[in-house]
Amino acid sequence: MIWIAIVLLCVVTISQFIYIRSNKKKIRDISYVLDDVVNGNLDRRLLANEETVISDLVYKMNEIIIHDKNKLIETEKSEKAYKELVTSLSHDIRTPLASLVGYLEVLESDSCSPEEQKNFLMVSKTKALNLSEYIQALFEWLKLESGEWIYHYESENICELTRIILADWIIKLEKNKIDFHFDIPEDSIFVVMDKNAFQRIVNNLLSNMLKHSGASLLTVTLTHSTSEIFIMISDNGVGIAEQDLPFIFDRLYKCDTSRTNNSNGLGLAIVKELLTALGGEISAKSTLNDGASFLLKLPYKHK
Template sequence: MLGIIITVLSVIIIFQFIYICNTKKQIKEISHILDDIGSGNLDRRLLAVENSIVSDLVYKINAIVIRDKEKLMEKDKSEKAYKKLVTSLSHDIRTPLASLIGYLEVLEKNGVTGEEHDEFLTIAKRKALNLGDYIQSLFEFLKIESGEWVYDLKKQNICELTRLILADWVIKLEENKIEFRFEIPEEAVYVVLDKSAYTRILTNLMANMIRHSHATQLSVRISCSLNELNLSIADNGIGIAEKDLPFVFDRLYKCDTSRTENSNGLGLSIAKELTASLHGEIHAESCWGRGTTFRLTFPKA
């Protein structure tokens, strides 16, 4: 009997010794892999026998490594996007600024007179205004990106607010010989909005249409369903190419068509960001050569 007990104990001790040795070996391998991971190789993964004493720890460490790798990839992607942004912004500011300076230097040095002087002065003023619009858009874009745009959300009669905003565009539409039709309900429809954000959304959409669509007709229409307000801005301009349509709201995206004239690639991006912040949605529909429609929806108060 004693011999059997000794034999059983001996077997248990041997198995325990083997188990400890294997565990020690696993821990040493884990330590080597962790050193490699610590040196920056986030593609390494720890290995462990299933249901071993270290398996749960290994799974958790691997999850942390995978998460850190994803964060690093996202950071690298963000840094590349930031560098692209800075490069694009620098170019977009330098180009019109250099052109403006060129016209002003001609006016100053070459003694231009008469109609040519007036023409150069008009061009210089237009370029200065375009540059001012771009800088304004840039400030707004950076405020949104940094989270510094302060929203004053209040219950607003969106029909009345829309009429007031569009009234400021009537002269501009007439100057550009664009026929317009506004279909806005007389009754009050209430939506929770930030007035300045909503004004900027409509301003950017109207400016985009006037500058880039080459339209002769424009319609703005508001309709309501049970829980939503729907607003559409439609023109009969040149439209947006099918390949460009999915990207028109991307920051700094510019279509490679005549729509890019004086474009800074920020207006529609700002409109989308602000619309989302007001819990709304915005979509673009277009057919090349047959016009563009922007559709917005907001939840009714």
């Protein structure tokens, strides 16, 4: 019996020694991999057999590495996006600014006729207004991106509010010889929303149509169901190419058509961002040279 006990003790001791040595090797291997991860290689993964003492620890470490890699990818994408924004900003501001300075220098030289002076002043004013609009859009986008846009949610009669916004556009539409048809219910439909955000959404869409579509007709309709508000804004202008439609709400995206002349690539991105904040969504349908339609959906949240 003593010999059996001694043999069993030796077997257990040897097994424990092998087990400890094996785990020590695994821990050493894990340490090497973690050193590699610390040095920036987030593609490394830890390995462990199922149902071991360290397997659960290894799985959790792998989750942390994967999470850190995903955060790094997001950061790199964000940095790339901001570099693109700065590059676009530099180009979109410097080009019209240089042109504006050129026109003003010609006016200053007194080398042009009164008629030319009048034309140059009109062009200069247009370029200055375009710059002002671009800078305003940029500030709005940066406020949205940084979370500094402050929302004030109140109960608003969306029908009345939409009519007020559209009324401010009538003179501009008539000046540009654009016919319009507004179909807004006389009902009082009260919705809890941010009035300024909604106004910016509609104004950006109408401004986009006015500047880029070349349309002769604008149609705006408002309908609703028991749970949603639907606003359709359509024009009969140059339209948007099918390959561009999935990207028109992306920041800085500009379609390669006449619809994007003088575009800053921020207006529709701001629309989507604000609608998302209001719990809504937007979609677009278009055929090139056959107009475009934008459908806004807002939740019908009663106060």
